Amino acid sequence: MTSRRQFIAGLAAWISGPAWARAANAGMRTDIQLAASWQSRNAYQTGVLARAASGEALTIYAAVDVPTRAHGLLLERDGTIITVARRPGNWLLRWTREGKPLAWHWIEPNRAFAGHVLASADGSTLYTTEINLETGSGMIGVRDAASLEKREEWPTRGIDPHQLVWDVTHPGSLIVANGGVPTRPETGRIKHNLDHMDSSLVRLDGRTGALLGQWQLEDSRLSLRHLAWNISVHNQPVLGIALQAEHNTTEQKSAAPVLALFDGEKLRTVSTPHTLAGYGGDIAMRGSSFVVSCPRVNSIEIFDVRGTWRGHVSLPEACALAPAAQSIVAGGRHQAIGLQMTDSDHANEMTIPAFRLDNHWIAI
Amino acid sequence: MPRLFLGMAMFVLTGAASAVEPGSTIMPIQMLYQNWSVPKASDFVRDGAGLKPALQAVCDVPQEKSGEALAQAKQQWLMALSSWEKLSAVSTGPLIERRSQRQIDFMPTRPRMIEAAIKSSPASLADLELIGTPAKGLPALEWLLWVSPIKPASAECRYAVLISEEIEREAQALSEAYSKAANKQAGEETAKAALSELVNQWVGGIEHLRWANMEMPVRVALTAKNKTEPVFPRRSGEAMSMLWSAEWDALRTLATGKGFSMESTLRSRGHNQLADVLASSTLNTDKAMQGLRIADQSRLLDAARELAALKRLVEDRVAPALGVTIGFSDADGD
Numbered sequence: 001m002t003s004r005r006q007f008i009a010g011l012a013a014w015i016s017g018p019a020w021a022r023a024a025n026a027g028m029r030t031d032i033q034l035a036a037s038w039q040s041r042n043a044y045q046t047g048v049l050a051r052a053a054s055g056e057a058l059t060i061y062a063a064v065d066v067p068t069r070a071h072g073l074l075l076e077r078d079g080t081i082i083t084v085a086r087r088p089g090n091w092l093l094r095w096t097r098e099g100k101p102l103a104w105h106w107i108e109p110n111r112a113f114a115g116h117v118l119a120s121a122d123g124s125t126l127y128t129t130e131i132n133l134e135t136g137s138g139m140i141g142v143r144d145a146a147s148l149e150k151r152e153e154w155p156t157r158g159i160d161p162h163q164l165v166w167d168v169t170h171p172g173s174l175i176v177a178n179g180g181v182p183t184r185p186e187t188g189r190i191k192h193n194l195d196h197m198d199s200s201l202v203r204l205d206g207r208t209g210a211l212l213g214q215w216q217l218e219d220s221r222l223s224l225r226h227l228a229w230n231i232s233v234h235n236q237p238v239l240g241i242a243l244q245a246e247h248n249t250t251e252q253k254s255a256a257p258v259l260a261l262f263d264g265e266k267l268r269t270v271s272t273p274h275t276l277a278g279y280g281g282d283i284a285m286r287g288s289s290f291v292v293s294c295p296r297v298n299s300i301e302i303f304d305v306r307g308t309w310r311g312h313v314s315l316p317e318a319c320a321l322a323p324a325a326q327s328i329v330a331g332g333r334h335q336a337i338g339l340q341m342t343d344s345d346h347a348n349e350m351t352i353p354a355f356r357l358d359n360h361w362i363a364i
Numbered sequence: 365m366p367r368l369f370l371g372m373a374m375f376v377l378t379g380a381a382s383a384v385e386p387g388s389t390i391m392p393i394q395m396l397y398q399n400w401s402v403p404k405a406s407d408f409v410r411d412g413a414g415l416k417p418a419l420q421a422v423c424d425v426p427q428e429k430s431g432e433a434l435a436q437a438k439q440q441w442l443m444a445l446s447s448w449e450k451l452s453a454v455s456t457g458p459l460i461e462r463r464s465q466r467q468i469d470f471m472p473t474r475p476r477m478i479e480a481a482i483k484s485s486p487a488s489l490a491d492l493e494l495i496g497t498p499a500k501g502l503p504a505l506e507w508l509l510w511v512s513p514i515k516p517a518s519a520e521c522r523y524a525v526l527i528s529e530e531i532e533r534e535a536q537a538l539s540e541a542y543s544k545a546a547n548k549q550a551g552e553e554t555a556k557a558a559l560s561e562l563v564n565q566w567v568g569g570i571e572h573l574r575w576a577n578m579e580m581p582v583r584v585a586l587t588a589k590n591k592t593e594p595v596f597p598r599r600s601g602e603a604m605s606m607l608w609s610a611e612w613d614a615l616r617t618l619a620t621g622k623g624f625s626m627e628s629t630l631r632s633r634g635h636n637q638l639a640d641v642l643a644s645s646t647l648n649t650d651k652a653m654q655g656l657r658i659a660d661q662s663r664l665l666d667a668a669r670e671l672a673a674l675k676r677l678v679e680d681r682v683a684p685a686l687g688v689t690i691g692f693s694d695a696d697g698d
Contacts, residue, residue: 042673067583068575071698086698090580104587106580109472115698134498162698184463225698359698 029053032324032338033061033097035081036331036361037070038353046070046083048097048364049352057351058336062099067091072116072163073362076145077123081364087162088112088131088183092148097364105148110134111141116163118174119145120206127174129161138178140164140209154209158200162225167203168237169264173212174204175239177224181246194246199224201241201267215267217260221247222269224260230285230305238263238305240290245278253278258292261307270307281359284321286328286341293318293330300330300339313339313347324363331357393558395624397546400617401456405539408447412535414440415505415528422514423521430516438509442606444531445502445598449610451538454569454618456562458541466497468534471597473503475512482523489533492526500527510599556687563626563688566618567679573611574671577604582661594658601658612653619678620646626682635685642682649674 030050037046047063071086076094080102085091089112092105107113107130114129126148128141138156143149158178167173180199182192197220203213217224226242238261245256256278257269277296284291289310290303295317302310313330320331327338331352338348418440422433448469452459459465477499486492492500505527508514514521550558581594596604620627620643627646630639652667683690 067579068571104583106584106587184466 030061032058032329033364034058034322034324034329034331034361035073035075035083035097035364036320037066037073037083037358038355039069039358040353040355044069045355046073046081046093046095047099049361051350056349058353060353062097064093064095064099064101066093070358072360074117074119074126075362075364076119079364082117082126084115084117084128085113086358087114087160088133089115092117092128094148103148107141108150111139114138114161118164118166121166125151127164129156129164129176131159131161136182136184138176140174140176140204142209152209154204156204157202157211157214159198160223163227165227165229165239166206167264168229168231170203170212172206174206175227175262176202176204177227177241178202179223179225179244180220181223194221194248197221197223197246201262215262217267217269219256219269221245221252222256222260226280226283228283228285228290230288230290232285232288233305236263240283240285240292240303241267242280242283242292243269243278244280247278258294258301259283259290259303259307268307270303270309272301272309276301281319282321284323284328286323286339289341291321291328291330291339291341293321295319295332298332300337302339313337319359320357320361322361322363329361329363331361333357393550393555393562393624394546396558396562396618397457397542399623401451401458401542402539402546404447404451404614405535405542408444408451409532409535409539411440411444411447412528412532415444415531416525419505419514419521419525419528423516423518423525425516427516433516434509434513441502441505441509442603445506445603446606446610448502449607450614453573453611453614454562454565456565457545457558458538460561460565462534462538462541464534464538468497468501468531469503470497470501471503472498473501473507474498475507478504478507478523482519485519486523486526489526489530492530500530502531505531506599506603559629559686560688562618563678563683563686564690566615566626567675567683567690569611570615570671570675570678573608573615574668574675577607577611578656578664578671579668582664594661596658604658605656608653608656612650616646616650619674626678626686630682630685633685638681638685642677645674645677 031053032051034049036049044066045063046066048061049058050061051058068089069086070083072084074082080094080096083093090107093101094103095101110133112131112133114131116129118127124145126143126145130139130141132139136159138158138161140154140156141150142152144151156176156178158180160179160181162177162179164174164176167175178200180197182196184192201215201224205212223244223246224241225244228240229237231237241260243258243260245253247253254275254277257271258276258280260267260269276294279296280292281295282293288305292301294301298316299312299314300318301312304310315330315332315337317333318330322329327340329336329338334352336350336352418437422430422437425433452465477496481495481499505524508520508524514524577597581596585592585594598604598607618625627639627642649670652670656664656667679690
């Protein structure tokens with residue numbers, strides 16, 4: 001049984017963050033720092049993983065306990081970090097890279113966070129993907145970055161909204177991935193009526209939320225979820241979209257593509273010479289390449305900007321991807337690798353702590 | 365349904381279970397419906413049916429005696445809530461198909477919609493169907509009993525009676541649906557899907573109890589800019605204590621209770637060591653869940669930690685041993 005003193009000490013740690021995390025690595029020189037989220041033996045946490053200069057291990061530099069599993073992360077202009085709960089979630093947390101929570105924000109009862117957050121160029125506004133729990137429809141929460149309070153809401157013209165990015169082909173517009181997977185508030189993440197999937201990519205006016213365009217794939221069982229722009233080719237930016245298949249049969253799922261490309265006008269899938277279990281967990285770009293993590297086949301798949309498959313690298317339960325230190329750092333089960341993306345696609349191996357890493361991490 | 369008959373049914377089914385081939389899921393799922401869902405739905409029919417006369421009594425008594433009638437109506441509402449929470453803590457089969465939670469337990473209720481609904485003077489269940497779920501169901505009744513209490517011979521009172529009729533109708537429909545499901549011969553694939561749904565919904569249920577109903581209100585209050593008290597989903601401390609107790613009772617019984625449970629299914633498949641771990645962890649959680657009150661935040665958070673540990677055990681070890689993939693668990697991506 002917890003004593004009153006222990007209870008108060010526990011609350012203080014939960015609110016202010018564990019002191020051990022800040023003190024343990026003070027003064028450490030690092031060449032890679034990643035904000036990430038994970039599940040340790042006894043807690044869900046978000047925090048910073050860092051590699052000591054020329055070291056071979058990513059270790060926990062800072063950690064903050066969070067109440068449910070986390071998902072998307074955002075590095076703000078002032079160096080603070082925002083972590084958002086995994087869908088259907090109800091919290092946002094702003095914290096420092098030393099592991100100090102600065103502000104918790106709880107969503108109103110009839111909304112749920114859908115996993116990702118984006119900032120305006122000047123950092124004054126945040127955009128969160130959300131779900132209207134009454135109707136199931138997708139929403140963008142437009143929030144004051146200082147207070148995290150919602151200023152207004154825009155419909156995403158779809159269901160199950162997930163990641164959102166600024167549209168480099170139409171400055172001032174947002175691109176939002178409507179995952180399209182029907183779920184119900186009373187049954188959480190359980191999927192229903194997959195015959196009625198309705199995934200789409202939408203372009204919204206970044207000032208008003210007005211719909212400026214909407215695109216769908218021919219195969220309605222492909223859920224558009226994670227987004228990354230590649231701007232390596234002058235005047236020809238391409239958006240890569242990691243896909244997750246929701247077909248009825250294992251065979252259909254297994255053969256499904258994991259990457260779609262959008263050039264600002266047309267949306268299409270690209271194929272690979274082998275099956276990838278129809279599940280792209282994260283996507284990143286480096287140079288003229290897209291990289292898609294495929295945890296269900298333990299690999300990282302590499303494509304060029306036109307969608308031509310270039311190769312793959314094995315990594316058990318590969319998922320989180322982030323451009324960092326002239327490479328793409330990919331996280332998996334107990335191991336991470338830094339893909340140099342040179343001609344030889346050389347990979348540097350790193351160990352990571354014995355926890356279950358979440359889908360995403362970002363370089364800070 | 366007479367309790368004696370249910371007791372006999374349980375005995376017969378428990379006896380029949382010994383004839384089930386190891387690893388088969390057909391009989392355990394039928395046992396679940398027979399031993400758990402059907403009687404719990406029947407309890408809800410009984411307690412839900414008690415709402416209408418209790419509310420009608422408030423409408424009919426003279427003003428000076430309305431306090432006593434209101435107190436009895438509140439008591440009946442708490443009984444109906446307890447039956448409902450036990451039945452719906454782990455939503456399976458008909459509860460999901462009928463979307464009953466949305467129909468009669470939509471939260472948060474909308475006071476403005478309730479006021480508008482009362483002004484529209486619905487006179488029948490058909491009229492009530494035109495009114496949105498946020499203005500109906502158990503949460504709306506709670507509002508009309510605790511926050512803005514109904515008065516005799518008022519439009520509010522008539523509206524409350526009508527809501528209770530709709531709850532009773534849904535309870536009856538659920539009971540019939542569960543009886544039908546319990547008597548339906550399921551093939552192996554259907555039974556596997558039902559077991560998967562049960563374990564998944566159990567995990568969802570324990571997480572809902574831990575987070576939405578216990579820990580989140582406390583955390584929200586602790587991290588508020590200005591000092592504030594936790595706001596729990598139900599409006600009275602008595603209702604919250606009843607909710608925690610009822611939901612935990614359902615989760616505990618489906619984890620390790622007599623008849624069908626995850627523990628008995630593990631043992632039938634030879635996973636005795638894991639079954640022992642599940643039983644021990646459930647017992648620890650049960651101790652932490654006893655006598656919770658909204659004023660004791662320290663104990664609430666202790667109990668929430670125990671619930672989280674039990675959930676992890678089921679996700680990480682029990683579900684794989686039962687051949688169940690947790691669809692909305694930590695192992696699933698996004």
